[in-house]
Amino acid sequence: MKKISWITHPQYDIPLPKNHKFTASKFSDLYNELRVSNFFHRANILNPQKASVDDVSICHDLEYVLKIKNGNLSDKEMKRLGFTWSYTLSNRSFLAVNGTLLTCKEAIKSGIANHLAGGTHHSHRDFGSGYCVFNDMAYASLHLIKAKLVNKILIFDTDVHQGDGTASILKNNDKIFTCSIHCKNNFPFRKSISDMDVELDDNLEDDKYLEILYKTLNNCLKNFNPDLVIFDTGVDIHKNDKLGNLKITTEGLLKRDITVLEFFKNKSIPIATVIGGGYSNDKLELAKRHSLIFKATSMVFN
Template identity: 35%
Template structure:
C-alpha cells in the first residue's frame, strides 16, 4: 500500500500571490484517487510535530521566533512571505508527515508526503518558502531513535538543497547529494557531500547520464539503510523558475532510476515532492503524479 501524508493546511494558509502553485497540494491526491492509483486509506493527516523533535535539527532560538511570530522582517523576506500561525502549523505538520512517512517506508518500502522538500531551511534560518527542513528533521528522528544508521538524501529539485547541506555538514551518518541548476537560487550555495551543478538548458540525456553515474557511486560508497528523496518537478523545461530543459518523460525516468536503485539495494525511501512552477497547473500535477504512479507499479 502507498501511504501518503496530506493535510488541507498544505494549500490554504499561503498568501494570495503564492496560491497558484500551491493548488497542486489539493489536486495531486484528487487526481490519484480519481484514476485509482491510490485509495482513500492511502492518505493520512499528520499531527503537529513535537517541539523537542524540531530542536534536534533547528536552533531553539530560531524555532521560538517562528513559534512566537517574532522573526525579524528581514528574515521573513528571506523566506518569501509574511509569517503567520497557520504557516507555522503547516510546516510542523509537513515535517511530522515526513517522519510518519519514513516509518511507513520502513514497513512498505516507500511512502510519500504530498508536500515537503523544504530543503532551503537551515539550522537557524528559513529561505525560499521553507521554514523548517522536513527531511532533515525526519533524518535526525531516525538516527536519534536508532531506526537508521546510514542515511542518504537524494535531492533532485532544480535548486540546491543548501539548508540540508548546512544541517548535516558535520554528520557522517548522513550523505547529502544535490543535483541542481548551478546558476539558480540559492545564489550562495552550501557544500553537500556531493554536488552536481548543471548548466542552464541541461537536457534529458546529460541529466540522466550524470544521475545514473552518481547513484552507482553513492550507493557503493555510503551503503545507506534509509533514503530520503526530494522529487521536485521544477527541472522541467516548462518551469518558470527552473532553467533546465527536461521533458516530462525524462523526469519520470529520473524517478524510475531512484526507485530502481532503492529496490536493488533493498533500502526504504521516503519521498517529498518539492518544487514545480510551470505555467500550466496540469503539467505540474501530472509530472508529480507520475512519481506516485511509478511507485505504485514498482512497490505494490
C-alpha cells in the same frame, strides 16, 4: 496488490497573495489529482501529528522555532523566507516535518512510502529561506537516527535547486549522506557543500540528465551504504518550470523517478519520497507533474 502509504494533511496548503510564485493550493491540488488517478486504490492515506517545539529543535535553533510558532519573524526574515507569517503557515510547518518523518517510518516498514509534501531543503538551522520554513529531511533523518530506527541515511535531492540548508545542517554528521544534483545557475547563488554535489549546466536535456543521474546513484553507493533513502523529487527540473533552468520533459521526469526507485528497490533499500519544488502558473499542470512520483511508485512497486 500491495498498498502504498501516502502521507498528507488537509491543513498543508499555505495562504498566499494572488500572483505569488508559490502555488498556495499545491498540496490539495496534488491530492485531488491523485484521487482521480488509476492507482488511487493502492493508497493507504495517513495524516501526521503536529511536531512540538522541542521536536523541531533537533535541527533548528530554539529561538528560530519559537519565532515560527509565535509569529515573531522580522520583515527581513520573512523576505528571505518568501512567505508572510500566518498561523496557518506555522501550523502546517509543524505538521509537515512529522509528515516526512512518518513517511520514512512507513518506508522502513514496507520498502516505500510517499509524502504529498516535504523537501523544504533551503531551510537552515537558524533561518528559513526560499519558501522553506523547517528542514523536513534533516528533521526526519536526525529523529530516525536518534531513535535508532536506522543507522545510515542517504538524502538524494534531485530538485533543480541545491539542498543548501540540508547540507549545512548535516555537514558534520557522518551517518547522513547528502547528495544534491542541481542546476549551477539556479538559486541559491551561494551554495553550501553537500557530501556530494553535482552541478548541471542550463538547458540540460533528458538523455544527458539521466546519464548523470545514474552515474551519481552509483557514486553515492560507492561512498556510503544507507539503510534508508529520502528522495527529493522536485519537479522544477521540468522544461516549463517557472524557476528552473533545465529542459527536462514530462517523460524525462517520470524516467528520473523510475530510475531512482528501481535502483534502490533492487538493492532492498527503503525509499521515502518527498515532492520538493515545482513552479507554474497552471496549477493543474503543476499537480500533474508532482503526481508523477506517485505514478512511478505504483509502477515500480507493483
